[in-house]
Amino acid sequence: MHVTFKVTAGDFSNAGKISSSIKTLLKQLNISSVDVKRIIVALYEAEVNVVAHSYGGEVVCDIEPHQAFIQVIDTGPGIPDLDLAMTEGWSTATAEVREMGFGAGMGLPNIRKNTDELSIQTQAGGHTHIMMRFYISEGTI
Amino acid sequence: MADIPFHHTLTVLQDVCKGCTHCMKRCPTGAIRIAGGKAHVDPERCIDCGQCMVVCPHHAIVLEQSDFNRIFNYRNRVAIIPSLLFGQFEDTVSDLQIVHALLQIGFTHVHIAEFGVDILRTLGNRISVYADDRPVISSYCPAVVRLIQLRYPALLRTINLMRTPAQIAALFARLDIEEQGGDPEETGVFYITPCAAKFAQINTPMSATSGLIQGGLNLDSVFNLMQSYFAKNKKESLAVTPGVIAFPQISAPAFLWSLTKGESASMPGRTLAVDEVHNVIEFLELVEEDKQQNLDFLELRACATGCTGGVLNPRNRFLASERIKHMAQRLPREIDKETKARVLKVSDRMIHNLKVDRIEAKHSLKLDQDMGLALQKMEKARRILEVLPGIDCGLCGSPSCAALAEDIARSNASIRQCAVLKLTDPRGLNTLARIWGEQIALEKTPKPEV
Ligand SMILES: Nc1ncnc2c1ncn2[C@@H]1O[C@H](COP(=O)(O)OP(=O)(O)OP(=O)(O)O)[C@@H](O)[C@H]1O
Ligand code: SF4
Ligand SMILES: [Mg+2]
Numbered sequence: 001m002h003v004t005f006k007v008t009a010g011d012f013s014n015a016g017k018i019s020s021s022i023k024t025l026l027k028q029l030n031i032s033s034v035d036v037k038r039i040i041v042a043l044y045e046a047e048v049n050v051v052a053h054s055y056g057g058e059v060v061c062d063i064e065p066h067q068a069f070i071q072v073i074d075t076g077p078g079i080p081d082l083d084l085a086m087t088e089g090w091s092t093a094t095a096e097v098r099e100m101g102f103g104a105g106m107g108l109p110n111i112r113k114n115t116d117e118l119s120i121q122t123q124a125g126g127h128t129h130i131m132m133r134f135y136i137s138e139g140t141i
Numbered sequence: 142m143a144d145i146p147f148h149h150t151l152t153v154l155q156d157v158c159k160g161c162t163h164c165m166k167r168c169p170t171g172a173i174r175i176a177g178g179k180a181h182v183d184p185e186r187c188i189d190c191g192q193c194m195v196v197c198p199h200h201a202i203v204l205e206q207s208d209f210n211r212i213f214n215y216r217n218r219v220a221i222i223p224s225l226l227f228g229q230f231e232d233t234v235s236d237l238q239i240v241h242a243l244l245q246i247g248f249t250h251v252h253i254a255e256f257g258v259d260i261l262r263t264l265g266n267r268i269s270v271y272a273d274d275r276p277v278i279s280s281y282c283p284a285v286v287r288l289i290q291l292r293y294p295a296l297l298r299t300i301n302l303m304r305t306p307a308q309i310a311a312l313f314a315r316l317d318i319e320e321q322g323g324d325p326e327e328t329g330v331f332y333i334t335p336c337a338a339k340f341a342q343i344n345t346p347m348s349a350t351s352g353l354i355q356g357g358l359n360l361d362s363v364f365n366l367m368q369s370y371f372a373k374n375k376k377e378s379l380a381v382t383p384g385v386i387a388f389p390q391i392s393a394p395a396f397l398w399s400l401t402k403g404e405s406a407s408m409p410g411r412t413l414a415v416d417e418v419h420n421v422i423e424f425l426e427l428v429e430e431d432k433q434q435n436l437d438f439l440e441l442r443a444c445a446t447g448c449t450g451g452v453l454n455p456r457n458r459f460l461a462s463e464r465i466k467h468m469a470q471r472l473p474r475e476i477d478k479e480t481k482a483r484v485l486k487v488s489d490r491m492i493h494n495l496k497v498d499r500i501e502a503k504h505s506l507k508l509d510q511d512m513g514l515a516l517q518k519m520e521k522a523r524r525i526l527e528v529l530p531g532i533d534c535g536l537c538g539s540p541s542c543a544a545l546a547e548d549i550a551r552s553n554a555s556i557r558q559c560a561v562l563k564l565t566d567p568r569g570l571n572t573l574a575r576i577w578g579e580q581i582a583l584e585k586t587p588k589p590e591v
Contacts, residue, residue, distance in 0.1 A: 001520050020426065029515045030507045033295035040430060065513040138512050141294055141502060 001025075001063045007047060007074070009056040012100055018059050019044040022070075029063070032139040039068055039134050042114040045107035046072040046130050052097050054128065066137070072130040080124040086112065147287065147503075148345040149187055150205040150337050151194060153180045157201035162535040164193035164202060169418045170291065170505070174548070175538035186505045188287040190418045190443040191337040191452035204337050204453065205344075207358045209366065212247055215329030219314045220248040221307055221354070222333050224255050224396045225449045227468055228461030229364055234371065236388055236468060241381040242367040245374070251389055252314050254332070257306030258395035258407070259476045260313050263484045264492060268407055271496050273298040276413075276428065276436035279404055281305055284338035284443035285421055286500065293425050294502035302496050304349065306398060307332055307339075311353045312494060316487040329355040333363050335451025338443065349497040361453045390480040393472040399448035400462050402440070410437030417445040508551065522550035525577060529559060536560035549577055 003025070005018045019040040026036045043059070050057045050072060057074030079085045086108050093103025112118055117133035160178040172186035173193060180201070182193070194202040212218045220243050227239055243251050261268055270277050280286055280301045289296050304312070311330045318328050332350075334340050334357045343350045343357040371378055397403040405412035413436055415424045421441045428439070444450030449461040484491075508522075509515035525546040532542070537558035539545035548554035556562065556577055562570045 001516055001523075016430070016432075020430065023426075023430065025519065027292075027506050028508050028519060030504075030510055030512055037295060037431070044430070063516060065516060136512075138510075141297075 001061075003061045005059045005061075007050045007057050007059060007072075009051060009054055011051055012102075015048045015051045016044055018047050022059075022061060025063070026068075030138050031136050033141055035134065035136040038114040039070070039136075042111045042132055042134075043070055043072070045111050046070075046132070048102060049107050049128075050074045052093065052102055057127075066135060068134045068136055070132045070134070072128075072132075074128050076125065076127055078124050078126040078128055079120075079122040082120060082122055145345065145347055147184065147187070147189070148341050149182070149184055149189060150341045150344065151182065151187070151189060151191065152203055152205065153182060154201045154203060155179050157199055159199055159201070160538075161198065163196050163198060165538075165540045166535060167192050167196045168540070169422055170288070171540055171544055173540070174554075175535075185503070186291065188284045188291065188418075188443075189336075189338040189341040190284040190288075192418060194337070194452050204340065204359060207340070207356060207362065209247075209358060209362065211356055212329055212331055212358075215355070216327040217250065217318050217323050217329065218248045219250040219252065219311070219318070219328065219330040220333060221252050221254050221310050221314065221330060223307070223335060223360075223399055223448060224253050224391070224465055225335060225399055225451070225454065225461055226333060226360065226364075228449055228464040229360070229454060229456045230464075232464070235381070237381050237383065237386060238371070238378050239367070240388060241378060241386055242370045243363075244386070245370050245378075246363075246366045248331075250314060250318070252310045253389050253391045253396070254307035254310050255395040255398040256389065256391045256476075257304075257309030257311075257313070258398055259390070259392050259480075260309050260484050260491070261303075261306070261495075262392075263476070263481045264488050264495075267409075269303065270408075270438070271302040272300060275299065275434075276439050277301050278428075279438070279440045280497075280500075281399070281404060281440070282338065282442045282444075282448075283342040284336070284418065285441045287338070288418070288421065288443075289425070290500060290503045291505040292422075293429050295429060296425065297500050297502060300500055302499065304495050304497055306395070308350060308353055308497075309491075309495065311350070312491055313484060313487065315353070316490055317483060320483075320487055331356050331358050333358045333360050335360045335448055335453045336444070337452060359453050360451070361455055364455055390476045391472060392475050393469040394474070396469045396472055397465065400465060401442060401447040403447060405438060405440035408438040408440075411435060412438040412440065414440040414442075416442040416447055416450070418443040508547070518547075518550040521577070522546040525549050525556065528556075528562075528573065530561040530565075532561065534561065552578060 023040045054074035055076050060071040062069045084090055088109045089105040091103045091105035097103045115132040116135045119131045122128040158179045160175045162175055164180055165173040165175055170186045170188055172183045174181050227236055240251050278300045314330055315328055319325050332354050340357040342348050343354055394407050401416045402414045405414040415421050446458045446462050449458040508518040526543055529542040537545045539548050549556055556573045
């Protein structure tokens, strides 16, 4: 199944709506709650990053039996030093963003922790394209 | 553990139901469909919150009746009454008169359900909880527990497995009678309940109340018996004084337990109370996404204002709550020494029976047990939804266009049920029905009602 969602830069009040909608879909598919949670935690972080750090973008979600492939693509400005960005606690968030409870620098590390395969394409001045693959099992808990 | 089906207590009277869709629109879990001009409740999705019963303009949804005379099968007849029962009467009826009337209509012992809180405090000096994770969710409201079983299985580990105050009061009542030489076989404990959910829980085999509580009694019918006692015995009931009978033991904080914020007020840490089932659902979605890590305890109630909003309560919920708060001002902060001693006497037998079994998940949202088939059904539902008008009129018998699309994908409905398409594009409808199936499984002959 293929679904896409648009993410608007700076729209903090709606950040998280996409991961909630995906959660509703996943819960109808007999996917274990552990996997549902992993997916929405990773997606939520990627979604908030687009809202907080980019010019906007989209979430493209492909669900097949036993795996989910979720891509989060934005239109820039890109991440100049990805290794640094992946470090726990590293953040360029402004004071204003931190005031809203974001900016602990834990988003990307959390994404890595919750995905089975993660690939990020980015460069300064270009798009950021995050590809997350999750192997999912059936079951309630 | 075996999957024991829920016992449901709400019934649609088929000859009274007009198929008006009010209940279907209100149902928080989307359990109701209108087929053949009548409402049908899906037992797999119903949580017994009673919202449908409240909203039905034709009084076509009724609660299973309890047989009051069952209490007379026992020599010791214990009434476990919720504190809100006192709120159902006007101030002209005194607290003692209420207790007196309960004894007059047939009970031999009266305990207030929330006295269970004081028992717990006496046993452990504090209100402890059993749960694997935070925020701990109160198990007080059985409609909320059912909701979590059906829709939020990941949160089951956070439900408090400590028995509810009413169960603890029932346990104590039984042991206390035994302690005084009564035969446990001859003790019947009856819980007077304001709601469908508690009634359903008591009547579910092997539930947490089995063996403890012999039956639930609908609060409205007991209220009627009490009122007719007052009407017929005015003089006698007015003569009741503290010298004749004692008010049952209970502390002020316990007395307020079933009102919104009543339970959370006594819990340590950061707590939060949410009432009314749609609000509870909205909030559980957030908890499920793990965004509430700073909270310690959640009091969640299906009814607005808490249990004074229970569907069987005769009196306005705000007036009832006010009287309970007013009464609480005159109650002690703690129960008296003699009662504490009675509790401690049976503490050994209570302490090992305070925890209930782990609560199991039920499936209600799944389109199919097989992930591949579920995906196919979801795809199908999405394609169907694109051609539906999107006005959620409910005339098809499903609560929304999305629900009809899902019903068709599950082969439980046909697109022919869409009244709008039938008018605007009857030809197109024929083609669509050919593609997506003609089956109208729900339009079978309605089951005869008991
Ligand atoms: N989509 C993006 N576009 C541009 N920069 C990004 C993007 N995502 C992350 N970054 C950069 O990487 C840094 C680290 O991201 P990460 O999500 O780990 O932390 P954060 O967003 O700053 O804080 P937190 O996620 O804990 O609220 C960000 O501060 C930002 O500089
Ligand atoms: S809030 Fe109270 S009265 Fe309402 S369903 Fe829950 S337990 Fe019953
Ligand atoms: Mg981030």
